[in-house]
Amino acid sequence: MGGLDDLYQQLILDHYRNRRGRGRIEGASASVHEHNPVCGDECYLDILVEDDRITDIRADGDGCSISQAAASMLTEVARGKDLESALDLVEHFRLVMHGDVVPDEDILGDAVALGGVAKYPVRVKCALLSWLALRECIAGYREATATGG
């Protein structure tokens, strides 16, 4: 069961059972709906941006423990970050999931516990779903504000 313990660390199961940052934001600055066509998992991600900083972030949707825990951890670590730092955070996590870099707890917070997912290629998409949604969300926000003003 060593492999399973490695994948499903206690922290992951804790975030799965007690989701942080769950729900939607009314009047969000940007929203994205992503889904994983392989399994049908869905993720709604909303961010509230003030002065180029994420003041609120919420994730909603349905999915497996990995995708739900990853979304929960994301909302914790991304809240309060400026947009550029948030993009760096997503990029670090993406590289960790692809096995290219070692997870850095100072950057990832609780999401460091997801490092073991990199060994399960099928599950990497689950972990990345909400994180890549944040990248889309920021891109969408920048596009809208650029054209809007």
Added chain:
Amino acid sequence: MGDSTHTALDARAIRAEFPILSSPRPGADGVHYLDSAATSQKPERVLDAMDAYYRETNANVHRGVYEMAAEATQRFEAGRDAVARLVNHPREGTIFTKNATEAINLVAWAWGVRELREGDEVLVTMMEHHSNTVPWQIVAGITGATVRFCPLTPEGDLDMDALRAMLGDRTRMVAVVHVSNTLGTINPVEEIVSMAHDVGALTMVDATQSVPHMPVDATAIGSDFLAFTGHKMCGPTGIGVLAAQPGRLEDMEPFLGGGEMISDVTTEGSTWNDIPWKFEAGTPPIAEAVGLGEAARFLGEIGPERIRSHEMAIAQQMLDALDDIPGVTVLGPRDIARRGASVSFTLDGVHPHDIGQFLDSRGVCVRAGHHCTKPLMRHLGVQSTARASAYLYTTDEDITALHDALAGCRAWFGAP
């Protein structure tokens, strides 16, 4: 099938003929393969037949005059004979395709694009695999025809009254799955074909989940077209079958053009080869046809009735095992006479992906996801399910392993 129908199938002896099922895997006592609805394992004799073809007589078919080429052609066409015999269908109506999906696309393009008009209707069911939905949607987009979905009863059977009401003058094609890969439901395809013919519609039966598991008599079903795939019936990937009424094929234009399918080619145009070759453009999957032929002989010798009887017993064991786990909900019919041994289920508080991952750690292979039946998933109001599916090599030990692993899974994830 003679006396073979009266003796039970010895799944343990059959299992020993499948090398992969006895190969040890790390962290497990052997593999409990419960994903045969996705693809079946292959017996040694199928692997040997394909290997022998490449080692002894590899040559292109229907071309060379040398002995090796004649032998290759003979083994290839013998594969067609074996497959045609298994489903009681004339050999000239038995076309090799890449898979069942391509067989359905062949009809959608060669018949649908030419024959469908605006206002025409293609009737499919809510439990179709995407392979028997998406090709019709594409062709409807080109022709202006409409694709309509027949609903299901709450228990997961086809709503035959609704089907009857939906059939009419506009119906040109009724495309229906014989056995649902997600729900396990067995549809009364003979009756449906007859109802469709009464209103002048053609029929496409997706027999992908029936041909491997039970007697299928294509002549008795009487469908204009019937499709199935090789890799779910102990054969290789890369080959499927379209069993079509020869008269229909004579009237149809080709699907793909190229070598093999022509009678003559001039700078002005071409004429077509006889059926079935008219629909087999290019060098066909030769080794795969040899392997599929051997698989058809293997299934025929064991006897489809005995396979079905075995799977009914296993399906009952599976339902009992699942009922024993608190929080498990089984989808589809409960009556094993009306279902195959492919059983979808959910477990309260545990996502199907996590079920699949945990069961894998116990050496139990199940599928998790939407099973390429997204309209059905939406209809049922579930995002995904776990699915355990059995075959002729599935034993009661596999079902016990499933049961124990699911109990462990509940505890691990702290399910309610």
